[in-house]
Amino acid sequence: MEHAVEQSVKHNEARVDTVLVTPPTERREPARPASPSPFIAKVNPVARIIGALLLCIPMFFSLDVVSASVALGIEFALLWIGGINPIRVCRSTWPVWIAATGGFISVLLYGRTSGAILWSAGWIVVSEGSVYLACATFLRVGAIAVPGVILALGMDPTDLADGLVQILHLSPRFVYGGLAGMRMFTLLQEDWRALGLSR
Structure with a gap:
């Protein structure tokens, strides 16, 4: 029994000796991209939100195929010019297309009846x-x-909070309090996971 304990201790000491720690000055962590597009990544987060709102607002006042298709085509073209090809846009926004398909089916089956009836x-x-x-x-x-989804991808919450305070002059207490709450929510998720594992 004592021999087994000694071997276990020696094994643990050998395992501890092989751990290599890189000094903080030599660590190189790749920077997280602020956006799929290098051009959009340089734009201030507040400007990105305002730009998304400006692109979306006209759609709230019209419901026809022509205006919606023209707006969608212009958005895809602008994003392509900004460095995000249409295939990447569709991949990044797949939940949007699922929601749009659900809206399509519900309006098709239960929408306002007008014109010739095709099926009932x-x-x-x-x-x-x-x-x-x-x-x-x-x-x-x-x-x-x-x-909105594409311009929000990769947005750093700290940069957004700084922009809201510096550009829009919102209350620093409110903005940084919200930022701290969001950071604490991530910690809460980790603590909850640790509690679940400890059970």
Whole structure:
């Protein structure tokens, strides 16, 4: 028994001796990108939020296929010029397209009936008007959500808080209190996970 304990202690000491610690001055951690686009990464977070709002606001006042498709096309073109190709945009915003598809199906089946009726079964009525509104809803959801999601990707909360205080002159107590609360929420998640593991 004593021999086994001695061997275990020696094994632990040998394991401790092999641990290598890099001095802080020699550590090189790659910087996290602030955006998928190097051009957008240089823009202040407050300007990114304002830009997303400016792109989205017109969509709240119109519900037609032409305006929504034109807006979505302009957004894709601007993001492509900014360095994010359309395929990357679609990959990064896949939850938006799932939500847009859900809106499309619900409006198609239960939307306002107008024009010729294409198919009906009980409460479900598919007409020319509901098909048009469903397409407009799909494009509108995409046009509203895509710029907000893409411009918010990689945004540093600390940079956003600094911008809100320095540019928009919001109350530092409120802004930095919210930032601290958000940081504490991450710690709370880690503590909760540690409690679950300790059980």
